[in-house]
Amino acid sequence: MKKHWYDYLWIFSSIYLILGLFNILFAWLGLICFLVPLMISVVKGSKAYCNRFCGRGQLFELLGGKLGLSRKKTPPKFLRSKWFRYGFLTFFMTMFLLMLYNTYLVFAGASLREAVTLLWMFKLPWQWTNTAFVSPWVAQFAFGFYSVMLTSTVLGLVTMIAFKPRSWCVYCPMGTMTQGICTLKNREEAKTWKKGHKKSPSC
């Protein structure tokens, strides 16, 4: 199959995670992964980001598929359920808003907390980065955002190993959000599809 430029976006995802280790301020670049899928779904009504441009998905496919690091088992039912998908989205967004609130507190005068929080629980000290040349809130947002990106990558890697390479896509909050936006934009068609869904396809 012919390769396109966007088939190599996994390189950028890998570089992004590595750059964050050297200077946390690179975490700001991760906003691309938040804003672009939302923009595409709102403007074009498609999940082109997930389908073509998601570097993280490509990375999981490469590690789990080509390098064989995945067990290639179907994820358990609970992980694939709507409850889990929307529950995880709600939890993820709550933690994201909390991170924004912490950034606001630093903006308002609270002291900068130089730590990356992994899996919302484990605080990893991250004092080697020079953030003196930016406002403390800019650095605080970077710490918070890198925590979000690192946590989701770790979760994605764990489910990649345990189940199929792109199991993360099943409960990825961005994927859930963009699919929701697309469904809202094409309400009638979505309803017709769900109604007409039957076990034996006729064509």
Place this chain on the structure above:
Amino acid sequence: MSCSKNIAYIGKDCVACGVCTKHCPRAALTIRKGMYATVDYDTCVGCGKCSTVCPAGVIEMVAKEVKVV
């Protein structure tokens, strides 16, 4: 005359991730407006590759009656 062939059937819990579209050797699958995957039944040869790679486990291979003239 009629016979049956296997074709891919997309369950209603499809997450529209697009993994199946990348792996289909016949390009028989597409993502419909970011909502779900659809199968072109004329193109699908029922190889089952999509079912194997689908992370959401929503693709089944089912028998379909086809008319052979």
